[in-house]
Amino acid sequence: MTGQPGKIRKFMFVNRRAPYGTVYALEGLEVVLISAAFDQDVSLAFLDDGVYQLVKGQDTKAIETKNFSPTYRALEDYDVEKLYVEREALEARGLTAADLLVEAKVVAAAEMAALMEATDVLISF
Amino acid sequence: MLHIVNKSPTERSTLASCLDHALPGHAVLLIEDAVYAATRGSAAAARLKSRAPGIEVYVLGPDLDARGMGRALVEGVGTVDYRGFVDLVTRFARVQSWL
Numbered sequence: 001m002t003g004q005p006g007k008i009r010k011f012m013f014v015n016r017r018a019p020y021g022t023v024y025a026l027e028g029l030e031v032v033l034i035s036a037a038f039d040q041d042v043s044l045a046f047l048d049d050g051v052y053q054l055v056k057g058q059d060t061k062a063i064e065t066k067n068f069s070p071t072y073r074a075l076e077d078y079d080v081e082k083l084y085v086e087r088e089a090l091e092a093r094g095l096t097a098a099d100l101l102v103e104a105k106v107v108a109a110a111e112m113a114a115l116m117e118a119t120d121v122l123i124s125f
Numbered sequence: 126m127l128h129i130v131n132k133s134p135t136e137r138s139t140l141a142s143c144l145d146h147a148l149p150g151h152a153v154l155l156i157e158d159a160v161y162a163a164t165r166g167s168a169a170a171a172r173l174k175s176r177a178p179g180i181e182v183y184v185l186g187p188d189l190d191a192r193g194m195g196r197a198l199v200e201g202v203g204t205v206d207y208r209g210f211v212d213l214v215t216r217f218a219r220v221q222s223w224l
Contacts (some may be wrong), residue, residue, distance in 0.1 A: 018133050020191055021158030049133050052161065055193040061186030069193075094133070094166015094197060
């Protein structure tokens, strides 16, 4: 990045939408992959309907749409390893960590708020 | 009447509005993100269960499978494929999409 060479900032991508019904989840994921090229400190937060993005067993053949859920498992290859999932959002949807396709840290809403507060740049999808 | 809902119940209020206006003899078809309403443990599933008697509820199977939620489908909700979607549309004299 230009401007301040060597300065690493903390970016958090906030995912709040279900996959497929709108394009937000896929667009967000693509921006995360782009951001990985800039050697910044990147984390992903999943709350509200965003937790549905990580549900395992997605099979999009019949709707003829790209299943992008395997990409979340590839994020660690891009050094994007900090994934946070909000516990309250899981519980409200009858989900647990066992339903998720990737290793993610389950945090309470209050902890999520603290993580957001400790972030330099928040980008919401 | 056939009611069609396509938005997540935790994102929009369209399913609640639909259920407030559906009458016995009507059917409700959940498509796209609305299929989450018919999955176990959600508040919307409880609301669906307490719907007025005589209202059939269906989900579009391809949308449920795309989201990996097939194993979580609640009882009392039918699954249709695209052909079943067309059959529902032709079975009812009127269709209302709750956009």
